[in-house]
Amino acid sequence: MSIDPPNQCMTVESAQTLMNQGVSCQVEIDLSAPFQVGDRVKAKVMHPETYTRLPRYVRGKVGEVVKDHGVYVFPDTMGQRLSTKPQHVYSVRFSAQSLWGMDVSPNDALYIDLFDDHLEAV
Amino acid sequence: MASHHHHPESEIALRVKAIESLLVEKGIVDPATLDTIIETYEHKVGPHIGAQIVAKAWVDPDFKARLLDDGTGAIAELGLTGFSSEHMVVVENTPEVHNLIVCTLCSCYPWAILGLPPTWYKSFAYRSRVVIEPRKVLQEFGLEIPEHVEVRVWDSNADLRYLVLPERPAETAGMSEADLASLITRNAMIGTAKVPAPTSLNPPVAQEISP
Numbered sequence: 418m419s420i421d422p423p424n425q426c427m428t429v430e431s432a433q434t435l436m437n438q439g440v441s442c443q444v445e446i447d448l449s450a451p452f453q454v455g456d457r458v459k460a461k462v463m464h465p466e467t468y469t470r471l472p473r474y475v476r477g478k479v480g481e482v483v484k485d486h487g488v489y490v491f492p493d494t495m496g497q498r499l500s501t502k503p504q505h506v507y508s509v510r511f512s513a514q515s516l517w518g519m520d521v522s523p524n525d526a527l528y529i530d531l532f533d534d535h536l537e538a539v
Numbered sequence: 540m541a542s543h544h545h546h547p548e549s550e551i552a553l554r555v556k557a558i559e560s561l562l563v564e565k566g567i568v569d570p571a572t573l574d575t576i577i578e579t580y581e582h583k584v585g586p587h588i589g590a591q592i593v594a595k596a597w598v599d600p601d602f603k604a605r606l607l608d609d610g611t612g613a614i615a616e617l618g619l620t621g622f623s624s625e626h627m628v629v630v631e632n633t634p635e636v637h638n639l640i641v642c643t644l645c646s647c648y649p650w651a652i653l654g655l656p657p658t659w660y661k662s663f664a665y666r667s668r669v670v671i672e673p674r675k676v677l678q679e680f681g682l683e684i685p686e687h688v689e690v691r692v693w694d695s696n697a698d699l700r701y702l703v704l705p706e707r708p709a710e711t712a713g714m715s716e717a718d719l720a721s722l723i724t725r726n727a728m729i730g731t732a733k734v735p736a737p738t739s740l741n742p743p744v745a746q747e748i749s750p
Binding site: 424426427428429431432433435436437438439440441442443470471472474486489492506508513516517521522524525526527528529530531532 | 566567568569571572575576579584620621622623624625626628643644651670671672673674686687688689690691692693694695696697698699
């Protein structure tokens with residue numbers, strides 16, 4: 418399945434609609450979530466040559482799921498004009514020390530939104 | 540670069556002009572559409588919209604609870620949603636927690652709520668440093684965060700966009716929602732500043748703090 422966006426000239430009206438209403442990236446489907454709030458999860462170690470929303474600095478690090486945002490289209494495949502591959506997106510909390518070592522404040526944390534395909538169970 | 544012009548245009552401006560005229564010539568871009576978009580982000584959309592949301596949350600505890608629980612829904616109640624703010628998360632600053640927003644991958648930012656991002660927000664320096672050393676970056680913005688306060692950095696790498704609900708200054712008791720809104724700066728809603736207390740009897744003006 419590939420995505421083939423039409424290359425049409427945007428009218429004033431469609432620009433106004435786009436700016437006022439935006440474009441939802443959420444998908445209203447019933448998809449069971451592989452991860453739950455409170456789960457410890459590991460960001461996968463991967464080095465794709467193609468587009469990804471998984472930054473290098475969290476790869477291989479363990480964090481905790483703090484919220485399930487629901488189901489969204491997957492930019493990693495959308496960016497290649499492949500399938501929309503809808504999946505859950507979670508807010509994952511990483512302690513600052515787990516990312517950067519013991520010299521940083523033990524109180525601080527980094528929150529990042531990760532997709533099912535970015536995560537594995539610990 | 541040497542130029543014989545009195546007011547030489549920058550290379551990037553010239554390149555944009557060249558691309559624009561090609562796209563218009565080929566019928567891919569309508570100049571009227573371009574003008575509509577520029578007009579919107581230059582004059583209509585900006586941090587005053589975010590300030591309205593924050594001021595309402597300060598005076599209306601029920602709205603604040605809904606805003607923190609479901610940012611998208613609460614902002615939609617006010618009719619203030621729009622492009623690049625479709626999925627909103629609002630995070631609250633308290634005496635124990637200081638929140639800070641970044642997009643390490645590019646420059647994702649809640650356009651409909653805060654307008655277009657400032658140049659520093661898009662810089663490699665801010666995007667790479669703020670995740671590693673947020674306290675040092677905040678010091679450079681003039682903000683010292685006490686050691687016992689938890690700093691939370693939010694990387695808006697996916698499709699959710701973030702807004703910081705700053706702390707209401709203690710000196711503002713009894714102020715109207717509109718007067719409160721005029722105190723709230725863009726940087727306070729990104730997390731690189733606090734909302735300043737009103738300093739004089741003159742009506743305060745929302746202004747951006749450098750850098």
